[in-house]
Amino acid sequence: MKSAIIKSLFATVLLIFVSNFNLQSQPADNRDKMREMVKYLSSDELKGRFPGTDGIEKAAAYIEEQFQSIGLKKFANSYRQEFDVTTALKAGDDNNVIFETIIQRPGIPVEKLPRAKQNWVVNQDFVPLAFSDNKQVYGEIAFVGFGISAPELKYDDYEGIDVKGKIVLLISENPDKDKKDSPFLQYSSLRYKATNARNKGAIGMIMVKIQGDSMNVFERLEYSNIGKNSGIVAIQAWRQSLSKFFPKNKLLIELENNIVKNKKPESFILPNVFVSIKTDLQDVKSSTSNILGYVEGTDTKLKDEFIVVGAHYDHLGYGGPTSMKGHGGRPQVHNGADDNASGVVSMIEIAQKFMQNPPKRSVIFVSFSAEEMGLLGSVHFVNNAPIEIDKITSMINLDMVGRMKKNELTVFGTSSSNAFDSIIDSLDLSDTVAVTKASDAYGPSDHASFVTKNIPVLMFFTGIHEDYHKPSDDWDKINYQGMIWATDYIYSVVNTLANTESRPSFQRTSIGEAPKRRTDREQGYGEVWFGIIPNFEEHPLGCKISGSTPGSPADKAGLVADDIIVQIDDANIKNLYDFMYKVRSHKAGDVLNVHILRGKDYKEKVELKVTLVTKTK
Numbered sequence: 332m333k334s335a336i337i338k339s340l341f342a343t344v345l346l347i348f349v350s351n352f353n354l355q356s357q358p359a360d361n362r363d364k365m366r367e368m369v370k371y372l373s374s375d376e377l378k379g380r381f382p383g384t385d386g387i388e389k390a391a392a393y394i395e396e397q398f399q400s401i402g403l404k405k406f407a408n409s410y411r412q413e414f415d416v417t418t419a420l421k422a423g424d425d426n427n428v429i430f431e432t433i434i435q436r437p438g439i440p441v442e443k444l445p446r447a448k449q450n451w452v453v454n455q456d457f458v459p460l461a462f463s464d465n466k467q468v469y470g471e472i473a474f475v476g477f478g479i480s481a482p483e484l485k486y487d488d489y490e491g492i493d494v495k496g497k498i499v500l501l502i503s504e505n506p507d508k509d510k511k512d513s514p515f516l517q518y519s520s521l522r523y524k525a526t527n528a529r530n531k532g533a534i535g536m537i538m539v540k541i542q543g544d545s546m547n548v549f550e551r552l553e554y555s556n557i558g559k560n561s562g563i564v565a566i567q568a569w570r571q572s573l574s575k576f577f578p579k580n581k582l583l584i585e586l587e588n589n590i591v592k593n594k595k596p597e598s599f600i601l602p603n604v605f606v607s608i609k610t611d612l613q614d615v616k617s618s619t620s621n622i623l624g625y626v627e628g629t630d631t632k633l634k635d636e637f638i639v640v641g642a643h644y645d646h647l648g649y650g651g652p653t654s655m656k657g658h659g660g661r662p663q664v665h666n667g668a669d670d671n672a673s674g675v676v677s678m679i680e681i682a683q684k685f686m687q688n689p690p691k692r693s694v695i696f697v698s699f700s701a702e703e704m705g706l707l708g709s710v711h712f713v714n715n716a717p718i719e720i721d722k723i724t725s726m727i728n729l730d731m732v733g734r735m736k737k738n739e740l741t742v743f744g745t746s747s748s749n750a751f752d753s754i755i756d757s758l759d760l761s762d763t764v765a766v767t768k769a770s771d772a773y774g775p776s777d778h779a780s781f782v783t784k785n786i787p788v789l790m791f792f793t794g795i796h797e798d799y800h801k802p803s804d805d806w807d808k809i810n811y812q813g814m815i816w817a818t819d820y821i822y823s824v825v826n827t828l829a830n831t832e833s834r835p836s837f838q839r840t841s842i843g844e845a846p847k848r849r850t851d852r853e854q855g856y857g858e859v860w861f862g863i864i865p866n867f868e869e870h871p872l873g874c875k876i877s878g879s880t881p882g883s884p885a886d887k888a889g890l891v892a893d894d895i896i897v898q899i900d901d902a903n904i905k906n907l908y909d910f911m912y913k914v915r916s917h918k919a920g921d922v923l924n925v926h927i928l929r930g931k932d933y934k935e936k937v938e939l940k941v942t943l944v945t946k947t948k
């Protein structure tokens with residue numbers, strides 16, 4: 332017995348040792364390898380991997396090396412699919428502002444009165460604003476306070492003043508100044524003020540900063556791809572340079588203080604002053620690349636069908652409009668360890684597993700660029716796919732799989748094919764991951780570019796966290812054991828899809844209920860749901876969409892992919908911001924007359940009626 336006891340004791344110790352060995356040594360190696368890869372991709376050296384920078388180029392070369400070393404096949408002899416993106420804006424040489432002041436002389440008819448001209452100097456007296464149209468305008472100046480029309484607050488800076496064909500002059504922020512919970516907050520952005528001014532008929536906009544610490548700070552020319560095509564010429568003026576054009580009895584500072592104190596507009600036309608404004612903004616284009624390779628399937632028939640496994644490798648660089656770091660402070664590298672170095676590394680691991688054990692169907696591995704800029708890399712891929720798009724049987728997206736909490740792994744998109752639920756349920760790896768299924772297939776990541784092409788999609792995600800889109804999204808916060816478990820699970824899903832005879836059929840199902848309300852100040856459409864899937868590629872004609880969320884008001888009205896919204900009721904819609912401000916000014920139950928362009932060369936003009944519904948609490 333004793334010996335039996337010693338033997339069994341020995342066996343137990345051996346068992347523990349072996350399993351530990353299996354658990355510790357091999358995962359440890361894998362963990363170390365994954366850590367080193369995430370560490371490099373999210374290192375300060377790569378400067379947050381912003382498209383068009385040398386930092387992202389290093390990341391691209393690194394991913395190519397990985398593809399090369401595991402032996403992935405190339406399309407067209409290259410792992411790269413290059414495309415251009417606008418990465419910045421710069422002021423051209425042709426920005427100019429000329430003020431004309433009529434010099435009063437008694438007894439001389441107005442048209443004969445002399446005019447004093449004053450040329451402003453760019454970057455000294457004024458700067459063009461990033462969303463300005465490139466055009467020249469000339470006209471009278473209408474001071475319109477904060478440029479806000481808030482009917483529910485019984486406040487309208489445009490009441491009783493006609494600004495058609497004029498240039499409006501307005502103050503930044505709102506009459507509550509920097510009050511955190513002000514009801515004016517949603518009217519504080521310059522984009523809203525530009526859309527409002529244009530819809531009132533103004534041809535130009537001069538913004539002056541509200542009194543305060545940053546009143547003498549010029550806005551940076553920050554490129555935002557949903558912001559262009561504003562339909563108005565817009566500049567920021569230096570407060571001191573501008574205030575001298577106000578009449579002595581109506582000084583800018585007094586007007587501002589009155590509005591803030593009384594919450595009452597003080598709008599009027601500046602007497603005897605005209606201004607000519609010419610703006611010249613130039614897009615800075617950069618070339619960037621999707622990195623792709625594939626494992627050829629083993630089955631003579633199925634190898635001609637492809638599963639796409641994708642993970643974007645770009646990130647925010649030093650911040651920009653979608654940084655959650657908050658304004659002010661020096662720009663910092665947004666390392667993007669979880670978003671999305673984790674997805675890239677997990678994808679490379681999965682590619683390696685398939686190279687060692689190729690499945691029946693072929694699998695394409697693609698690391699997209701410019702996802703943070705509006706899915707530009709995946710949109711480019713689906714519009715320029717290396718194979719016929721209908722040969723793609725499904726798309727599996729990995730975006731943020733590095734911060735697993737309590738073994739939880741979420742998979743979105745299960746409603747996009749009736750094959751997915753049973754596959755997910757059959758692959759129960761519950762001793763490592765607890766999988767949560769989410770039906771919505773239209774989320775804000777690269778799979779959205781595929782589902783709008785009627786391709787079944789799944790997106791894997793380990794959850795949002797406090798470092799999301801911040802410089803603190805670092806490699807040492809990654810749960811590497813969780814990444815291994817997620818990788819193994821995702822591999823098993825893809826492997827099942829790649830070896831199953833039939834391809835998953837696409838189904839366009841309603842996501843059921845309206846999405847949750849958004850809290851953040853600017854973005855989001857307030858309390859109501861319209862249901863378009865925005866397309867982040869600019870279009871000169873208006874607000875182009877990538878589709879409608881199934882079951883949404885837009886879907887029920889018949890809006891489809893590539894439609895361009897140009898007008899809603901009497902409001903012109905030139906871009907996504909115009910669309911957002913118009914929709915959120917309405918309430919559930921309102922029926923909107925939506926004018927769209929579609930068809931060849933967008934020659935077809937159609938009017939659709941969209942009935943808004945409430946967003947879910």
Ligand SMILES: [Zn+2]
Binds near residue numbers: 643670671702731776
């Ligand atoms: Zn991401």
